[in-house]
Amino acid sequence: MPSNAKNAAGAPDDYVVLGKLTSPYGVKGWLKVYSYTSPMDGILEYPEWVVVQRGERVTRRLIQGRRQGKGLVASLEGIDSREQAELLAGAEILLPKQTLPTLDAGDYYWYQLEGLRVVTLQDVDLGYVNYLFETGANDVLVVQGDERSLDGKERLLPFLPDEVIREADLEAGRLTVDWDPDF
Template sequence: MRDALRESVDSPEEGSDDQHHVVLGKLTSPYGVKGWLKVYSYTSPMDGILDYPEWQLRLDGKIVTRRVSQGRRQGKGLVACLEGMTSRESAEQWAGAEILLPKDALPRLAPGEYYWHQLEGLRVVTREDVDLGRVSYLFETGANDVLVVRGDAKALDDKERLLPFLPDQVVLEVDLDAETMTVDWDPDF
């Protein structure tokens, strides 16, 4: 999988549908006195967020676009300086803002590769057509990514299952158009 991205579910602007954006991360707090901000990144690798030269920032329902002047690793995290932010006070105004990116700005993936936001929400069925629920979210273990599948009213039960994202072993087919994922998985596990 490429960047691990979380899809935003809120509508930021009147008449705007946030199905067209992913949330790359958020600005957490000012860093220093020259307008830098600490960045919490949802991308994998963490500093992949700095590959995008322009960010859309959403705070209190407003969205503005800012160019990334500079960005770097700082300790265990990231910091960035955005165009127009030159003081601690100007940076403080954006603490807590989400960093958005239009989905069409994401790099194209090879066949069989998916962004996490594409998998979240897919209906998961076994090859015997047993409905296990929907992909709620994913997480990394170091060995492989893991799908968290939550049962719902249409599913076999309301259990939460953890399935390894192992193409051709556990995950047999992903059909984004049909919004389904077929898996080789024992429903009792």
């Protein structure tokens, strides 16, 4: 089962994106947080966040965080007013990869699966894992076809270990799936 830490788009390879600061919450500098972690409030377990906005990275200590309605809100060190919080709206929350917990065998962070070549049991190349997303029932791999793939098509594959996902070989950069290329 993959965990939702994502590759950091504009960040160095040694960071993952855990979430995003979306907008101010209240007048005392709190911010609404969109979390990519599973469970959602898992992001609050990390005491320091690397906040990136407009290419600038700043480490901020998490003072307090909590569920608020269907989302999360957080208070960060040095952000004491709504005006300061507004300046962080849209910023990504990064974490150094080495601080992520070690997963059990057969579990993967999403960033580890992104970029893997996807091949069927019959060794048909379907493309590479572009990204993953959650549905209610299971996670979904977006497999992007390219010049090396069978037909260049994009495919959506359910992340179902032992059913669809047969082997994830991170060292070889390969994800073997039980999938009909015509589907």
